[in-house]
Amino acid sequence: MASGKVKWWDNGSGYGFIARDSGKDVFVHHSNIVGSGFKVLTPGEPVVFDIIETDKGPKAENVQRVSPT
Template structure:
């Protein structure tokens, strides 16, 4: 049975691609997953069967062998450090809210800074299991 790694998979679209041992892309529809409750992450090891589909090789009976460890989870800040970050972010959001109540968006530089901070904090909280 061939094996490979998930190149990418989008559960919303219902498909993704596997890179087999020889480096070729193999189409992976959601229906090919043996365990439909598992959503494979990029880099997960998989075993599968291959058939020739209309547009090239297609995976069947995909079994997820092991997920790649989450880099985000391994490098996220400690909870004690996140407390200070979240409290500072709350203050910045409160200031922005005060301006919005007066019908004024923050200046462009402040908006960019606030948006990048929101993304960074969101990335620290968003950990795939």
């Protein structure tokens, strides 16, 4: 799994971008966030995720929040 922090998030549209710890930013859609209920992310929030390549570029899947230690 890759790791990074949420770069920005649009609650109204349900998508945003994750700044990877190494590499280019990755698109994320609310449907790819693990969990139930209303799925949102907060800028600066640490996450781990899988990356898939699409015709529009890299996309995050199986996005999981990282609990603070």
